[in-house]
Amino acid sequence: MIKVAIVDDNHINRGTIKDKLEPYQDICLDFEAKNGQEFIFKLERIPKEEHPHVVLMDLEMPILDGISTISTSSLRFPKIKFIVLTIYEDNDKIFEAIKSGASGYLLKEDKAVNIVEAIKNVVEFDGIPMSPAIARRAMKILSESHQPKTASQTPADYQLSFRETEILKELVKGSSPQDIADKLFISPNTVRTHVNNIYKKLHLNSRTQIINLAYKNKWI
Numbered sequence: 001m002i003k004v005a006i007v008d009d010n011h012i013n014r015g016t017i018k019d020k021l022e023p024y025q026d027i028c029l030d031f032e033a034k035n036g037q038e039f040i041f042k043l044e045r046i047p048k049e050e051h052p053h054v055v056l057m058d059l060e061m062p063i064l065d066g067i068s069t070i071s072t073s074s075l076r077f078p079k080i081k082f083i084v085l086t087i088y089e090d091n092d093k094i095f096e097a098i099k100s101g102a103s104g105y106l107l108k109e110d111k112a113v114n115i116v117e118a119i120k121n122v123v124e125f126d127g128i129p130m131s132p133a134i135a136r137r138a139m140k141i142l143s144e145s146h147q148p149k150t151a152s153q154t155p156a157d158y159q160l161s162f163r164e165t166e167i168l169k170e171l172v173k174g175s176s177p178q179d180i181a182d183k184l185f186i187s188p189n190t191v192r193t194h195v196n197n198i199y200k201k202l203h204l205n206s207r208t209q210i211i212n213l214a215y216k217n218k219w220i
Contacts, residue, residue: 002123003030005052007039007069008085009061013108017056017085020112027116035061036069043077051077054119056085057102059093067096071205074101081122085115089133095203104129153217158201165219167194171207172214 004027008014014032021027030052033039043051055073059066070082083104084097097105103122106115110131118129155165163184170180177191184191204210213219 001026001028002054002119003028003050003052004119005030005039005043005055006032007034007036007055007061007066008032008058009034010058013058016108017115020115023112024116027119036064036066036072038063039069040064040073043073051080053079053123054081054083056115056119057082059084059086059088059097067093067100070097070102071100083118083122083129094134096200099203099205103127105131105134107131107134155219160198160201164194164198164201167191168198168210168214169219171195171198172211172219 004021006014006017006029008017011034014034018029018032021029030050031042031046033042039055057066057070066084066086070084073080074082081103082101083106084102085106085108086093087108089107094105104118104127106118106129114131118127121127121129155168160168166184167180170183175183177188177195180186180191181188198210199205202210202213204213
């Protein structure tokens, strides 16, 4: 029996997914949550042996979104497999989901049999199932990532604004959010918002990676 959890902020979507899984006797719904925070809260309060084998994760959710939830939970609960189940097909979402630790990427419009096969695939074969449309985009991303780069990239190449570039340079120097806020005469919360945007635009998830990229491209 494969235990599955569903994380989606829309109760109608959760109901639709449950209806798709219900006819399959080897799939058991462990629990459901309306966002990443509630998912982690519930997960921490049940024994490890009762944890779901697979989590069907939406991306856009309030409080804690799917990408952040997968990234955090993959480290804390490495035995759990995460399959993104979303309406989004854009390259950035695919890239971020795979990088965060997702084991698969499906569209909500996929048929029940495809979702169930994907669940079994990640559990039994450690596979990386994807909807055909997503697989084509993923191959395109991989192909483009292997193209040789002839010159260093600038912050503008990553669509960083002037303010984001200022904050990035301060991050590289080791400044704290409060230090940056004081220097630029903005609030710490505004700094954190800019920092989150910087991480997203650079497709990075640590200050060390930002420092390496900044030195590599001679931004400082």
